[in-house]
Amino acid sequence: MFQSGIKSFSLRQLLPATKLCVNYKNPLICASIQYSTKSVDPSKNVLNNLTDWETLSEKKKISKAMKAYLERAKEHDEFMKQQQIEYNIGKRHLANMMGEDPETFTQKDVDRAIEYLFPSGIYDPAARPLMKPPEEVFPARKAAEFDEAGRPHHFLFYTGKPNFFKLLHDAADNLQQLYNFQDKVIRKKATPDPNGKLELGSSLWLSKDQLEQVLVESISDLEYDNFKVVMERLAAFPYSYRYKDFIEKYRKPLVSQKFALEIPKPSYDDEGRAFVTTYECLRKDSRGDVTIRSPGTGKITINGKDLTYFEDVQSREQVMFPLIFSGMQDRVDVECNIEGGGPSGQSGAIRWGIAWGLRSFVDKDMLEKMQVAGILTRDHRRRERKKPGQPGARKKPTWKKR
Amino acid sequence: MLSRNWRHLCRRYSQAVTFRTTEASPSQHNENQIGLFYTMEEAQCKQLFGSGGLPKSFMKQTKTFTETAIMVRQPALDLINCIKASDMNQPAIRYVLYGEKGVGKSLTIAHLLHYAHENGYLIVHVPWVSEWLRRTPRHKEMANSQSREGFVDLPLDAAAWLLHFKNQNQAMLKNNELKTSKEYVWSKREMTEAGSSLAALVEHGINRVKYACDVIDALVNEIKILSDSKVCKTFVAIDGFNSFFYPMTRLKTPTKKQVKPEEVTLTTSFLEITKNDWSNGVIVVTADQLAVPEEHQESFLPRYLLFKKGFEHLDPFVPIEVERYTDKEFLTCANYYRDRLWLRGPTEIETELKFTSACNPYNFMIQCAPL
Numbered sequence: 001m002f003q004s005g006i007k008s009f010s011l012r013q014l015l016p017a018t019k020l021c022v023n024y025k026n027p028l029i030c031a032s033i034q035y036s037t038k039s040v041d042p043s044k045n046v047l048n049n050l051t052d053w054e055t056l057s058e059k060k061k062i063s064k065a066m067k068a069y070l071e072r073a074k075e076h077d078e079f080m081k082q083q084q085i086e087y088n089i090g091k092r093h094l095a096n097m098m099g100e101d102p103e104t105f106t107q108k109d110v111d112r113a114i115e116y117l118f119p120s121g122i123y124d125p126a127a128r129p130l131m132k133p134p135e136e137v138f139p140a141r142k143a144a145e146f147d148e149a150g151r152p153h154h155f156l157f158y159t160g161k162p163n164f165f166k167l168l169h170d171a172a173d174n175l176q177q178l179y180n181f182q183d184k185v186i187r188k189k190a191t192p193d194p195n196g197k198l199e200l201g202s203s204l205w206l207s208k209d210q211l212e213q214v215l216v217e218s219i220s221d222l223e224y225d226n227f228k229v230v231m232e233r234l235a236a237f238p239y240s241y242r243y244k245d246f247i248e249k250y251r252k253p254l255v256s257q258k259f260a261l262e263i264p265k266p267s268y269d270d271e272g273r274a275f276v277t278t279y280e281c282l283r284k285d286s287r288g289d290v291t292i293r294s295p296g297t298g299k300i301t302i303n304g305k306d307l308t309y310f311e312d313v314q315s316r317e318q319v320m321f322p323l324i325f326s327g328m329q330d331r332v333d334v335e336c337n338i339e340g341g342g343p344s345g346q347s348g349a350i351r352w353g354i355a356w357g358l359r360s361f362v363d364k365d366m367l368e369k370m371q372v373a374g375i376l377t378r379d380h381r382r383r384e385r386k387k388p389g390q391p392g393a394r395k396k397p398t399w400k401k402r
Numbered sequence: 403m404l405s406r407n408w409r410h411l412c413r414r415y416s417q418a419v420t421f422r423t424t425e426a427s428p429s430q431h432n433e434n435q436i437g438l439f440y441t442m443e444e445a446q447c448k449q450l451f452g453s454g455g456l457p458k459s460f461m462k463q464t465k466t467f468t469e470t471a472i473m474v475r476q477p478a479l480d481l482i483n484c485i486k487a488s489d490m491n492q493p494a495i496r497y498v499l500y501g502e503k504g505v506g507k508s509l510t511i512a513h514l515l516h517y518a519h520e521n522g523y524l525i526v527h528v529p530w531v532s533e534w535l536r537r538t539p540r541h542k543e544m545a546n547s548q549s550r551e552g553f554v555d556l557p558l559d560a561a562a563w564l565l566h567f568k569n570q571n572q573a574m575l576k577n578n579e580l581k582t583s584k585e586y587v588w589s590k591r592e593m594t595e596a597g598s599s600l601a602a603l604v605e606h607g608i609n610r611v612k613y614a615c616d617v618i619d620a621l622v623n624e625i626k627i628l629s630d631s632k633v634c635k636t637f638v639a640i641d642g643f644n645s646f647f648y649p650m651t652r653l654k655t656p657t658k659k660q661v662k663p664e665e666v667t668l669t670t671s672f673l674e675i676t677k678n679d680w681s682n683g684v685i686v687v688t689a690d691q692l693a694v695p696e697e698h699q700e701s702f703l704p705r706y707l708l709f710k711k712g713f714e715h716l717d718p719f720v721p722i723e724v725e726r727y728t729d730k731e732f733l734t735c736a737n738y739y740r741d742r743l744w745l746r747g748p749t750e751i752e753t754e755l756k757f758t759s760a761c762n763p764y765n766f767m768i769q770c771a772p773l
Binding site for chain 2: 306308313316317319320324
């Protein structure tokens, strides 16, 4: 199953078994199909079956909506099956092309092969050529929402967005339960356990897109805001731990810190001082290296000079920021060699180098704080080129009527 | 209102770190007072620095703080000790103060001047040499010298300096023993007889601006002779001395010819007094980066700033480096600023200020201003 941007043409020639498919990303389309099929004109069928009472009574049990649904479901299943077959064939072709064993060719290998065969400079990863199993390319569809007689299963079916409103309904219900519980606690003259409060610092609410995927329904911005308001209220309640599972279901954890594992162990110099050298401290056009020595007195050496190497206050502030932030300004010595660029680039590079080197000397809490403060993040911004026809990168010529 | 004043007082004087010393006499200062501020008497300050001598930014600050407080620092103490220990019968010793921009060379000189004034020295103090040679206001008074061919006079500057000299040495000039050794003839009708007082000589220079430069020349000679004969002891302090040796001044004659510093009569006079061919005197000069144009400010070391000529002129001299604040000095200074409500906010900002100012006194002062 190929879904590609520019390269789809050549790909088709290579793999004749595949075919180009439209990606139904938006579940709204599926939903609209579902509901619109109800208005299919039934007159022809009814006329045909007028005389045949037996078949009529038999047919009546199964509603037309159900019938249409079944047809569509069958069609979809067949389509997915076909896609699956094509995907498997494509995978085997790819394995052969890459000279590997088709039996042990995994999705990871497929991705690697596609990247190799169709190198793409497109910025957005979503727009690059890809080959994924059809389940990932085509979104899940809702199962039948009504029984054979055409009666909806869900009590909120006629809201149009049963899953979403069920979620709000549940949240409100839980909130009510919590109020009751609180009343009970107050009546007993007890106080809520301060440790029992939910720790939500390490996770976030699902984003709108993610929530839409979970619910298999499209929701508007306003509805998403309502969802957040209700959930925030629920989570802020002192007894919210009683509905922990419910709340956790709609939260996703923050990205865990990968770099925590890669912190280098400091080496030791002749004087027995621990030191860490960070090479390739880059920012704008400046590059250099930063050495941090651990038992120190806060001495800073930049290209053999002290902090007066930078004449402006801002650059000096940049250099000292990680040290002051971590409270290490009197406990380490810093040596930097930096070249290229101007003062702001050089100081920015040193700032990152110091922060990166300090990881080896600070505890985990501080590391997390530094991460949150953003001093461990590289600044990849570069000078933007000037565009022809205008005086600057973005600046347009002064508008003149004539 | 009363309680508020009380609270202010309590806060001011309940600080853990002492930053002030009550010892107002520079000759009594010793190692125990390093880093502490002492307050100069207002009248004395006005007399010594009324017409220049303290840097402009510092003057502004004294006005804000309503007191002239100077920190007792190591270089000044070293110099005072040297002066106390040296033999006055030997040729005058030259001291050269040097250091980065804004570390307090001029204020060290101010401290020393206070010491000299207290100990009855005759003070020959040039507040800022570049004021004469490099600063060119729109109407700079210039004239070709009458007495010496090819030389340039700065009569107004010279007269202003004579006034400064007169103010600084009010008490000394009343001494009748200060007499001229020979007769000076200025013109057909004007002359200063041998044996007239120095005050009369100075007064003549102030009244007859035309002859101010020649008066300075004469004055310098007389001072040297008087010192040599032990009538008085002399303290020479010249700030921005290296300006005399920079190849060009910014002055231009009416014919648009650039003037070299050695062509200015004032230069010759003050180079004369910094020679060590006289005794019973102390000579303190500073080599300052700010006294020369920006393209010649790469290093603050005397050899670079004084050029070969100046270095040889002063050689042998005692170099004394004025350094940036030490940790202790920085702390007391910060406390002083806090006391004057010049610096406010949490105590953590001092750490940051220490970094951003790199312990440079001037930068520290400037950076505290908006805080």
